[in-house]
Amino acid sequence: MKSTLLLATFFVSTLLSAQSFKKYPVSNSGCFMYSYCEPKYDIDYSEDSSKVYTGECKSGDVTYGVICIKLLRSVDDLNTAEDLMISYVDYLKESFEIKKAAGYGKGHRLNNNEATRGILDYWEDKDKDKWKIKSWTDGNFIGFMYAYSAKELPEQKVNVFLDSFRFPGM
Numbered sequence: 644m645k646s647t648l649l650l651a652t653f654f655v656s657t658l659l660s661a662q663s664f665k666k667y668p669v670s671n672s673g674c675f676m677y678s679y680c681e682p683k684y685d686i687d688y689s690e691d692s693s694k695v696y697t698g699e700c701k702s703g704d705v706t707y708g709v710i711c712i713k714l715l716r717s718v719d720d721l722n723t724a725e726d727l728m729i730s731y732v733d734y735l736k737e738s739f740e741i742k743k744a745a746g747y748g749k750g751h752r753l754n755n756n757e758a759t760r761g762i763l764d765y766w767e768d769k770d771k772d773k774w775k776i777k778s779w780t781d782g783n784f785i786g787f788m789y790a791y792s793a794k795e796l797p798e799q800k801v802n803v804f805l806d807s808f809r810f811p812g813m
Contacts, residue, residue: 664803669711670696673811674784676709678702678804689731691715704794707804710735710787717783724782725749725760731785732762732778741774743767753779753808763805766791777805784810 666677670684672694682698689695693715699708712731718724729747736744744766751761759781766774774791775798786808790801 669698669709669786672696672711672713672784674711674786675809676786676788676804677807678707678709679705679800680707682707682709705790705792705796705801708789709808710785712785712787714783714785718780719782721758721760721780721782724780725762728760728778728780728785729762732764732776732787735787736766739766739774740769741766742769751777751779753781753806753810754813756813758782759810775801775805777808779808779810781810786810 664677664679665681666675667681668675670686678700679702680700682700684696684698687695687697689712694713696711697708699706701707714727718727732747744764746764748763751763753759753761759779761777761779763777766776768774768791770793772791772793773796774789775796776787776789778788779786788805788808790796790804
C-alpha cells in the first residue's frame with residue numbers, strides 16, 4: 644500500500660512537471676511543427692524572393708526556433724535541393740555568429756520519407772551557447788529547426804523537437 648502511494652505520487656508529480664508538446668502551424672506556410680512553446684512569427688523574403696517564416700520561443704533554459712522557407716521555384720532533384728538547403732544553412736550560420744561547428748551529418752530522412760533530405764549539426768556561437776540544428780527539404784520547402792542554450796541541451800527533448808517539422812500534406 645505504501646509503495647503504491649509512493650509510486651502514484653511520483654507519476655502525478657512527473658505529469659505535472661512535464662512540459663506540453665503541441666502541434667503548431669508555422670505561420671500560414673502550410674508547414675507544421677511540434678514544440679514545447681508557441682513561437683511568434685515574422686515573415687520576410689530571401690534574396691531570391693522565396694518567402695521566409697521565422698519563429699522562436701523559450702521553454703526553461705532552451706530557446707527553440709524554426710525557419711521555414713517556401714522556395715520560389717521548386718527543385719525536383721533532391722540532391723540539388725539538399726545543396727540549396729546547405730547554402731541556406733551556411734548563410735544562417737554566419738547570421739547567428741557561429742564560431743564552432745561539428746560539420747554537417749547528411750543522409751537524414753524526415754519520418755523515413757525518401758522524398759526528403761536532412762542534415763544535422765552541433766554549433767557553438769560567439770556567446771558560447773550550445774546549438775543543435777536539423778534542416779529538412781522536400782524540394783518545395785526548407786525547414787530549419789534549432790535549439791540552443793547556455794547550459795547543456797536536454798538531448799532527448801531537443802531530438803524530438805528537431806524531428807517534428809512537417810511539410811504540407813505530411
